[in-house]
Amino acid sequence: MDANMITPFVNAIQNVFSTMFQLPVEIGEPRLKTNRKATHDVSGIIGVSGVMTGTIVLSMPLEAAGSIITLFTGEEFEADSDDFADAVGELVNMISGNAKAEFQRKGVSISCPSVVIGADHTIAVQSGTPCVLIPCSTDCGEVVLEVALREAEAEAEVSTSVAA
Amino acid sequence: MKILLIDDSKTMRNIQKSVLKQLGYTEIEEACDGQDALSKIGAFNPDLCLVDWNMPVMDGLTFVTTFRQTNKTTPLIMVTTEAEKSRVIEAIKAGVNNYVVKPFTPDLLSERITETLAKCSVGS
Numbered sequence: 205m206d207a208n209m210i211t212p213f214v215n216a217i218q219n220v221f222s223t224m225f226q227l228p229v230e231i232g233e234p235r236l237k238t239n240r241k242a243t244h245d246v247s248g249i250i251g252v253s254g255v256m257t258g259t260i261v262l263s264m265p266l267e268a269a270g271s272i273i274t275l276f277t278g279e280e281f282e283a284d285s286d287d288f289a290d291a292v293g294e295l296v297n298m299i300s301g302n303a304k305a306e307f308q309r310k311g312v313s314i315s316c317p318s319v320v321i322g323a324d325h326t327i328a329v330q331s332g333t334p335c336v337l338i339p340c341s342t343d344c345g346e347v348v349l350e351v352a353l354r355e356a357e358a359e360a361e362v363s364t365s366v367a368a
Numbered sequence: 369m370k371i372l373l374i375d376d377s378k379t380m381r382n383i384q385k386s387v388l389k390q391l392g393y394t395e396i397e398e399a400c401d402g403q404d405a406l407s408k409i410g411a412f413n414p415d416l417c418l419v420d421w422n423m424p425v426m427d428g429l430t431f432v433t434t435f436r437q438t439n440k441t442t443p444l445i446m447v448t449t450e451a452e453k454s455r456v457i458e459a460i461k462a463g464v465n466n467y468v469v470k471p472f473t474p475d476l477l478s479e480r481i482t483e484t485l486a487k488c489s490v491g492s
Contacts, residue, residue, distance in 0.1 A: 223471035277379055278386075291379040297422070298470045301449020305469075310454055316376065316424055 210234055210336055212306035213260070213349050216299045217340055224298070225275040232339030240326040243337065243348045244268075246283070247327060248296030251315035256307070258353035259329050260314075262296040266321075268345025275344070283321055293317030299349070330354075369485075370395045372414035374405040374431065375447070376423040380470070384418055384447065387474045391481065402431030409435070414442060416485060421448035421459070429462055436463035443488040445480060447472070 214231050221227040237243075246269040248262040264272065266283055273291045274280050281288040297317045304312050320327070327350075329335050335352035371393055373381045381398050388396055397412045399405035403426040405417070417435075421428040432444055443465045448455075451469045459467060466484040468477055 220471045223473055277382065287378060290377055294377040294379045297377070298449050301422075301451065301470065304449075305451030310452070314422065314449075316422060 209307075209353055210338065210351065212303035213299065213338060213351050215306060216302035217262075217338075217349055219302055220295065220298045221272075221342065225272075227272070227275060227342050227344065230341040232341060234336050234338045237335040237337045237350060237352075240328055242320070242325045242327055243350065245321060245323050245325075246292060247320045247325065248292040249318045249320065249327065250296050250300040252300070252304075252312060252353060253315070254313045255311040255356050256353050257330065257356055258333050258351075259327070259335075260296065260300045260303075260353075261327060261350040262292070262299060263348045263350055264292075265345055265347075268342070268347055271344035272342070272347070289319040289321065292319045292321075369393050369416070370397070370412060370414045372397050372399060372405060372409065372412060372417045374399045374402065374417060374423070374428065375420040376400050377420070380420065380447075383474075384477065387477045388481070390474070391478055402426030402428060402434070405431055406434060416481070417442065417444050418447050418481075419444060419464075421446060421450045421455070429459060432459065432462045432464055441488070443484045445484055447477070 218229045221229050243263040244265045246264045246266055250260045252258045273288055277291050300314045304314055329352040333352045333354045335350055338349040340347045371388055373384050375381050385396055397408055399408050401423040419428040419431055428446060445466045445468060446459045446464045447468045449470045456467050465488060466480050468480050
């Protein structure tokens with residue numbers, strides 16, 4: 205995956221966390237994800253379609269997610285409540301939307317967010333799409349952005365070569 | 369001053385509600401998508417709507433287009449993660465009066481609400 209695809213997400217998570225609840229984010233070294241297992245127990249998931257396709261996941265340990273959601277909403281929610289999931293979804297929605305704007309490409313759409321909470325869940329991404337983990341360190345704990353995106357043209361080329 | 373908040377995220381509606389309360393607006397109704405908003409608008413008759421773009425059932429742009437067919441004057445502010453210039457232009461063409469990109473600070477949202485109400489001459 206092109207490094208130019210990663211920078212917008214780095215900028216987006218820093219912008220969202222600092223603007224909405226003044227939480228600085230320190231970015232670690234991005235690396236390729238090699239399995240389907242969710243990095244942490246809480247996953248906020250956004251699908252991307254159009255000229256780029258794939259998945260964006262904000263993965264957080266339960267405790268860090270709790271602290272971040274409290275900062276974000278000003279309230280404490282149980283992890284199994286609708287409000288907790290809604291707040292996680294809104295965070296990944298803002299991060300994805302912000303990053304999408306930086307691509308400056310027409311024809312990229314993002315889905316409404318989905319949220320999965322639970323230990324050892326797995327997230328399947330499109331086969332053949334590399335997933336990059338962006339580790340993010342905050343005062344609330346470590347969180348990870350998982351970006352699995354590719355150009356739709358590249359997808360068409362893969363289909364063509366498979367067909368051939 | 370009656371204000372309708374249209375966003376599928378309760379978290380976002382609560383954040384907007386708290387900014388509105390700080391500005392002294394307490395008569396607030398909530399809708400979770402464009403269709404829900406259209407069903408509440410007749411009875412609530414808002415003086416201002418804050419509307420998200422990406423929502424299930426009916427998105428914000430469809431709501432704005434539908435609403436503007438019968439109401440040309442009630443101010444609408446789009447509050448969304450859609451930040452591309454082409455999207456802003458699309459929303460303005462559909463009939464929104466102002467545009468706020470998420471994430472926003474409470475100050476920015478307050479400023480845009482005050483500015484919109486002043487421009488549309490329904491503010492206090």
